[in-house]
Amino acid sequence: MPTTRRTRSLSATPQAIWATVGDPHHLPRWWPLVSRVDAVGDDGFTELLKTSKGRGIRADFRVVESRAPEVFRYEQEVEGSPFERVIRTNVTSVELAPGAEGTTVRLTRRTKLRGMSSLGGFMWRRAAARQLDEALDALEAIHR
Numbered sequence: 001m002p003t004t005r006r007t008r009s010l011s012a013t014p015q016a017i018w019a020t021v022g023d024p025h026h027l028p029r030w031w032p033l034v035s036r037v038d039a040v041g042d043d044g045f046t047e048l049l050k051t052s053k054g055r056g057i058r059a060d061f062r063v064v065e066s067r068a069p070e071v072f073r074y075e076q077e078v079e080g081s082p083f084e085r086v087i088r089t090n091v092t093s094v095e096l097a098p099g100a101e102g103t104t105v106r107l108t109r110r111t112k113l114r115g116m117s118s119l120g121g122f123m124w125r126r127a128a129a130r131q132l133d134e135a136l137d138a139l140e141a142i143h144r
Contacts, residue, residue, distance in 0.1 A: 004109045004128035008136045011102040012143035018069035020142060021094045021105075024061075030138035032131050042066075044074075057082060064091065071095050088112040105139060107132045 010017060020026045024045040027034045035056065036048040044062045051057060059081065065073040076083065076090040083090070093108040109128045 002109075002111050002113065002125045002128065004125050004132060005106060006129065006132040006136055007104060007106045008140065009099050009102055009104050010140055010143050014069040014096045014098055014103045017096055017103050017105060017139065017143055018072075020139065021096070022066065022068055022072050024074075030135055030142060032134040032138075044077075059083065069096055084114075086114060088114045105136065107135060 020030060024037050024040045024047075027037050027047060031047075033049045033051075034047050035050040037045055038048065039046045042063065044060065047059045047061065049057045049059055060077040061074045062077055063072075063074050065071050071093065073091065073093040075092075076087065078084050078087045078090065089110070089112040091108075091110045093106075093110075095106040095108070097104045097106075109132060111124060111128065113124060
């Protein structure tokens, strides 16, 4: 199961960062490829992702854990979606911890690939690392 982690220290407080990462409405501000978020509830939300060719793809997520201002974890609902052929499970975690000069933000992506896609785990990890780095860059820009 490809697991990718990225950690960065940001100068803002955990509460300030939580206001961004703990509310799915803010995902378009900081998560790569997300152009809009719909159907936000306590138990889940839907992202509209923009492909490199400009097409929109819907992705539904279920909130697994939300503990302010420490952990926000959500899992993609892949059954019946266009992602079903490639992904078995896809879980994203955002963890915040007070640090010496602000907050340590840790992003983790755990993905279990399906079928022949499982042979490309190293490529999946590389793409996930790039996405997590872009998300941290955006969070850093928001919380300067």
